Amino acid sequence: MTLVAAIQLNTCADLAQNLADTRALLGEAAAAGAKLAALPENFAFMGAHEADKLALAEPDGGGPIQDFLAQTARELGIAIVAGTVPVAVPSDAGRVYAASLVYSSAGRRIARYDKIHLFDVDVDRGDRVERYRESNTIAPGEPAYVVVPTAVGALGLSVCYDLRFPELYRALAQRGAELLCIPAAFTDKTGEAHWETLLRARAIENQCFVIAPGQCGTHASGRRTWGHTMIVDAWGAILAQRTDDTPGVVLADLDFDRLRQVRSTLPALKHRRL
Ligand SMILES: O=C(O)CNC(=O)[C@H](CS)NC(=O)CCC(=O)C(=O)O
Numbered sequence: 621m622t623l624v625a626a627i628q629l630n631t632c633a634d635l636a637q638n639l640a641d642t643r644a645l646l647g648e649a650a651a652a653g654a655k656l657a658a659l660p661e662n663f664a665f666m667g668a669h670e671a672d673k674l675a676l677a678e679p680d681g682g683g684p685i686q687d688f689l690a691q692t693a694r695e696l697g698i699a700i701v702a703g704t705v706p707v708a709v710p711s712d713a714g715r716v717y718a719a720s721l722v723y724s725s726a727g728r729r730i731a732r733y734d735k736i737h738l739f740d741v742d743v744d745r746g747d748r749v750e751r752y753r754e755s756n757t758i759a760p761g762e763p764a765y766v767v768v769p770t771a772v773g774a775l776g777l778s779v780c781y782d783l784r785f786p787e788l789y790r791a792l793a794q795r796g797a798e799l800l801c802i803p804a805a806f807t808d809k810t811g812e813a814h815w816e817t818l819l820r821a822r823a824i825e826n827q828c829f830v831i832a833p834g835q836c837g838t839h840a841s842g843r844r845t846w847g848h849t850m851i852v853d854a855w856g857a858i859l860a861q862r863t864d865d866t867p868g869v870v871l872a873d874l875d876f877d878r879l880r881q882v883r884s885t886l887p888a889l890k891h892r893r894l
Pocket of ligand 1: 661662666739752753754780781784805806807810811839841843845
């Protein structure tokens with residue numbers, strides 16, 4: 621058995637405050653015995669305006685957010701999947717990559733995945749339309765399938781809106797992923813309709829654990845996110861989830877014997893023909 625954590629946050633526009641909140645919950649996860657903890661999308665900063673995050677862009681490999689992550693992983697002895705970090709796009713000061721970075725418990729960065737699919741969507745709220753244009757401030761990552769060996773198994777990386785593109789997860793599973801990480805800031809509206817169903821479908825169809833830490837509550841922009849951070853097993857069962865709309869740690873013990881049993885008794889991954 622292997623204990624992992626998914627951390628739910630209500631990120632605000634104060635970087636120092638967000639890092640302090642993150643550090644406290646990572647500490648809680650480590651104290652409980654978790655070997656790996658995953659943070660939500662935009663864990664370090666959510667400003668009043670999308671463009672506010674550009675001021676926090678860090679060069680690849682260094683900066684206050686990345687230094688915090690490396691140091692915290694080392695001090696707590698826990699691997700961290702850092703939801704997303706705003707990493708500078710060389711030659712484009714107007715956009716950043718939404719980079720999901722993985723740190724080993726020694727504080728070494730062992731993987732980077734840049735969000736591929738950008739949320740350029742109008743969310744209909746009945747009385748008004750909420751307009752998201754993520755591509756105004758985020759540069760899309762080149763399509764890439766990142767699977768990284770960790771202390772808790774082979775981890776496939778993705779971010780938030782990627783969840784709606786099952787071909788990404790199929791490719792990660794084909795490349796050996798046993799866990800899929802989906803850090804998110806889902807809208808409360810689309811989250812209520814689709815979040816749990818999509819997460820459980822990705823787990824079931826790819827016979828992988830799914831770790832999905834989410835943003836929750838109201839943010840500086842006035843937008844609301846869905847929370848419902850959860851960890852799902854390869855059979856689609858919800859192992860643990862946070863139903864409170866507040867920050868906190870979700871813990872689950874991953875049983876890899878169960879994963880192997882699911883894959884051998886229902887060998888759908890081996891029955892693929894396309
Ligand atoms: O809300 C914010 O301010 C922050 N949101 C985000 O950072 C990102 C990009 S705008 N949200 C999503 O990708 C939501 C996807 C989603 O909700 C869906 O696929 O339904």
